[in-house]
Amino acid sequence: MKKLRKPEELSILFEDSMRLLVGGFGISGTPLTVLDALAKFEAGNYEVVSNNLGDNGKGLHKVFMAGKIDKAIGSFFTINKEAIEAWSKGELEIELLPQGTLAEAIRCGGAGIGGFYTPTALGTKLAEGKEVREIDGVRYLFEKAIKGDIALIKADKADKAGNLVYHSTARNFNPMMATAAKIVIAEVDEIVEIGEFSPEEIVTPHIYVDYIVESKYVKQGGSYIETR
């Protein structure tokens, strides 16, 4: 299977100062295995676009603790104590976006749209310095699209062509991120034969996916456990 890789084989893709799009909400829908590997690769000084910086010591938290993140763009870093500490010392740059604006910016990035006008955040601190425009009597805020160099996403299953299906609310930011980066790495729990998915159920068509990694984590009760 030409897209399947071991996580350590991905190191050649990463270069200093790249912008990485990383899927997940909390750590649900996060490519935990790929991020474990990323924390050990040589490259660093990344700009990371993700809702938050991991949680409970997992996911992007490890990459951050390895000192590899210079800037984080996301919507909810309140749960990331170490990141807040680094931010207050000036060691980490943070750009905060409302969650829906973050999602739409990535969607636009992958859909050939340069930016969009949204009513969200009008009249708030997060609107400072941003263009306001009235359209048909309603005021909107301009937000730029977001694209990345590499997207690190998590799906439930891939077929051998790279088509992806997702599991419940672990879908979150992953389908948009799959469209908005030059290289897309998808971590999955299971790889199946081509034809096992109905074309109707495929959420991310294979053309978006460059590499597939098998997850080393399984769900047990209330947590993700590293097994393989």
Added chain:
Amino acid sequence: MKLDNRELIAKKIAEELQDGEVVNLGVGIPTLVAKYIENHNVYLQTENGLIGMGPPPAEENIDIDLIDAGKTPVTITPEASFFDSAFSFGMIRGGHVDVAVLGTLEVDCYGEIANWAVPNQPILGVGGAMDLVAGAKKVIVASTLFTKDGSPKLVKKLTLDSSGERKVDQFVTEYANFMFQDGEVIVKDIYGSLSFEELEEKIGFPLKFKITK
């Protein structure tokens, strides 16, 4: 059984919801509303990508990839569907969510709220709060009326960072249900231990009284 303040607020809000409405419940007191809407047929939307949220699962059925926006495990109802975050916030901003129930830190007399930036803490999290304020057809705020040190959360002018220009429709507290009209605060219903006059005195500016039931 006497309800504590948080439960009372949740129950009062559940009474405001209509059959068939699409409702998004924020974290905290808003989450409790779900317990009191058993007799209604409302569709619960959660912004991390689900419409048709059911009650919490039994311990042995927890799936940590099936969660609400507060990252608590949930279940799904028979007509539920999943979608990605861009679609979910399109649903919210596009006016397809009838009611958002949100917590708050402050509400001003126009109904503008501050519910994201915690005082004296670095502002590093907003989540979906601003999208819900801007996008839901109706916004109901659920909160106790006073802070721990006794100062009212209903204020003439916001002292904390605004969550957006959009004004909320109702502020449901453990004492009363407030509505907003051009800078006037209207008491829609009183059910707590404080009279109208006592509420006015504690809040510190004039209110209007209008039972709309």
